[in-house]
Amino acid sequence: MKNIPYRINLSEEYIPKQWYNVRADMKEKPEPLLNPETMKPITKPEELGGIFCLELARQELDDTTAFIDIPEEIREYYRTCRPAPLIRAYNLERVLGTPAKIYYKFEGNNTSGSHKLNSAVAQAYYAKKQGITRLTTETGAGQWGTALSMACAYFGIDLTVFMVKGSFTQKPFRRNIIETFGAKVVPSPSDLTEVGRKILAEMPETSGSLGCAISEAVETAVNTENCRYVLGSVLNQVMLHQSIIGIEAKTAMELYDEYPDIIIGCAGGGSNLGGLISPFMRDKLKGEKSPYFIAVEPASCPSLSRGSYAYDFCDTGHVTPLAKMYTLGSKFIPSANHAGGLRYHGMSPTVSKLYHDGFLDEARSYKQTEVFEAAEIFAKAEGILPAPESSHAIKAAIDEALKCKEAGEDKTILFGLTGTGYFDMKAYDSFNKGTMEDNIPDDSELKIYESKLPRI
Ligand SMILES: *Cc1c(COP(=O)(O)O)cnc(C)c1O
Numbered sequence: 206m207k208n209i210p211y212r213i214n215l216s217e218e219y220i221p222k223q224w225y226n227v228r229a230d231m232k233e234k235p236e237p238l239l240n241p242e243t244m245k246p247i248t249k250p251e252e253l254g255g256i257f258c259l260e261l262a263r264q265e266l267d268d269t270t271a272f273i274d275i276p277e278e279i280r281e282y283y284r285t286c287r288p289a290p291l292i293r294a295y296n297l298e299r300v301l302g303t304p305a306k307i308y309y310k311f312e313g314n315n316t317s318g319s320h321k322l323n324s325a326v327a328q329a330y331y332a333k334k335q336g337i338t339r340l341t342t343e344t345g346a347g348q349w350g351t352a353l354s355m356a357c358a359y360f361g362i363d364l365t366v367f368m369v370k371g372s373f374t375q376k377p378f379r380r381n382i383i384e385t386f387g388a389k390v391v392p393s394p395s396d397l398t399e400v401g402r403k404i405l406a407e408m409p410e411t412s413g414s415l416g417c418a419i420s421e422a423v424e425t426a427v428n429t430e431n432c433r434y435v436l437g438s439v440l441n442q443v444m445l446h447q448s449i450i451g452i453e454a455k456t457a458m459e460l461y462d463e464y465p466d467i468i469i470g471c472a473g474g475g476s477n478l479g480g481l482i483s484p485f486m487r488d489k490l491k492g493e494k495s496p497y498f499i500a501v502e503p504a505s506c507p508s509l510s511r512g513s514y515a516y517d518f519c520d521t522g523h524v525t526p527l528a529k530m531y532t533l534g535s536k537f538i539p540s541a542n543h544a545g546g547l548r549y550h551g552m553s554p555t556v557s558k559l560y561h562d563g564f565l566d567e568a569r570s571y572k573q574t575e576v577f578e579a580a581e582i583f584a585k586a587e588g589i590l591p592a593p594e595s596s597h598a599i600k601a602a603i604d605e606a607l608k609c610k611e612a613g614e615d616k617t618i619l620f621g622l623t624g625t626g627y628f629d630m631k632a633y634d635s636f637n638k639g640t641m642e643d644n645i646p647d648d649s650e651l652k653i654y655e656s657k658l659p660r661i
Pocket residue numbers: 318319320321346348349437438439471472473474475476477478546547592594595623624625
């Protein structure tokens with residue numbers, strides 16, 4: 206038995222040279238995107254070329270290439286913060302008194318504070334390479350906007366970020382950091398776009414949503430010269446870039462002859478979970494191993510656990526292509542929830558397909574207060590202040606470790622610690638004061654949005 210260190214820090218030579226595209230190994234592929242005007246499947250990258258950079262559109266539609274080279278310029282930037290450490294949570298194991306072995310892949314070791322930088326750098330690079338000078342995007346909690354502003358500053362691209370209004374007011378410092386990296390921040394819904402004005406007219410008091418900010422960002426990209434839109438999750442291309450999380454984690458574990466029995470990720474749009482599980486899913490799809498995969502969602506926005514598997518728009522304003530995915534309905538606006546990065550009505554089409562076909566074993570949702578209880582236990586034991594989003598995975602990992610304790614099993618658990626929570630102090634404050642509330646939509650509310658899904 207090798208002596209496993211607390212922190213497995215791989216050296217730079219372990220930065221992967223290729224991303225892994227799990228769709229290549231899926232016998233049944235995710236359903237194609239549909240063109241919102243014709244409702245026909247999108248089959249050529251050029252069809253997406255008005256919204257996305259061409260190389261990214263190619264990655265989006267590529268269901269057959271398993272390994273895609275990571276350009277050297279992107280690996281160069283990855284060197285600033287990768288490989289990200291894999292940590293053996295000895296302290297948490299001791300606090301829980303569990304025989305389980307707990308590992309987490311820590312993606313918060315960069316200024317953006319989350320895994321989002323992995324895809325931001327890739328997307329900004331491909332834009333630059335194509336000669337694009339401007340990008341637009343949305344941001345919920347602000348992590349994606351921060352990551353993309355860093356990447357755009359590095360590659361010299363103008364960036365406008367539509368930030369969900371609720372987060373904009375809740376997290377003023379996020380805006381400041383994004384502006385420091387040179388990007389423009391607009392609270393969404395705004396009066397700068399047709400979609401935004403329409404939503405404001407319908408719901409003047411709305412705190413906004415990711416779906417709504419996406420509509421504004423897409424509209425702006427389409428109407429601005431030499432400008433494209435980029436998205437921080439949900440899409441296949443993003444999950445592809447995030448596969449670096451799983452590849453590094455797997456390599457680090459293999460060095461110590463370890464393999465996880467249970468793999469857990471929080472799921473907003475599904476890219477971090479998808480990226481973490483991808484190389485392990487490969488083993489499962491090939492019938493070589495059978496780890497148990499768990500997706501964790503907030504009870505306030507439970508798309509996998511309570512949504513429908515159906516074609517839906519990716520945004521509130523219905524300007525984006527339609528994707529077949531688990532969705533709560535594109536007009537669903539989750540109630541105020543501090544895990545802003547998990548407030549999205551849909552789920553990655555690839556993650557959705559894997560769940561629908563039973564390869565992704567379980568989706569569960571937790572209430573906000575119990576997630577923060579887990580965050581506190583984790584922070585005290587491990588000395589890292591976790592992001593509220595990541596704390597959903599922590600909660601599930603703790604629950605699984607306690608089940609092992611009861612059953613006397615020494616399973617190996619791996620979870621994704623997607624980021625740090627330094628900008629979430631309002632949330633921690635309300636938890637500490639005991640004023641945090643749990644908002645869970647009831648079935649009748651979900652039914653209303655379900656009935657509005659496009660009929661295809
Ligand atoms: C955005 C974000 C998430 C959600 O990630 P998805 O890939 O969209 O599921 C989770 N954790 C943190 C810290 C985030 O910033």
